[in-house]
Amino acid sequence: MALNVEAGSWTGASFPVENFQAYTSPFGFRTSPTGGRGYEFHSGLDIAAPEGSYIRSWWGGSVVEVINDQGCGVGLVIESGDWEHIYCHLSGQVQTIQGRPTLIDRQGGLQVSEGQTIPSAARIGRVGMSGRTTGPHLHWGLRYGDRWVDPALVLRAMHRDR
Numbered sequence: 001m002a003l004n005v006e007a008g009s010w011t012g013a014s015f016p017v018e019n020f021q022a023y024t025s026p027f028g029f030r031t032s033p034t035g036g037r038g039y040e041f042h043s044g045l046d047i048a049a050p051e052g053s054y055i056r057s058w059w060g061g062s063v064v065e066v067i068n069d070q071g072c073g074v075g076l077v078i079e080s081g082d083w084e085h086i087y088c089h090l091s092g093q094v095q096t097i098q099g100r101p102t103l104i105d106r107q108g109g110l111q112v113s114e115g116q117t118i119p120s121a122a123r124i125g126r127v128g129m130s131g132r133t134t135g136p137h138l139h140w141g142l143r144y145g146d147r148w149v150d151p152a153l154v155l156r157a158m159h160r161d162r
Ligand SMILES: [Zn+2]
Pocket: 025, 042, 044, 045, 046, 138, 139, 140
């Protein structure tokens, strides 16, 4: 899959969250939302949804990383060709199962391991409050090669192709 914005090329893509409420923070430079000084680069798009709303894989691919850190919190990185899609601030915990980092969200009935293959639009997690966040939302990042891409551009192209 190339960075192709021709008509018809995005019909396999899924909007990444159920129960959409609002876009709460765009991609690009911004002042820190948690009180830090100066500007920071926001590498994704923040999409507010009620806590517990299901997150859906934007595209089919394989899970290359299950994240568990202070910034992203519980998160996933899925690789689809030259693209990577990143999901942060999920519900649940990360545990190692049979040597593989695994997102476990019992309430949501989900278990996602590194190396797992994911179809487009599959439920992969739920909106939570893990990591550095002031309210329940999905932080959704898109990388093409080693460049961050503004997810709003991709959503616009998806909408046009619908
Ligand atoms: Zn964000």
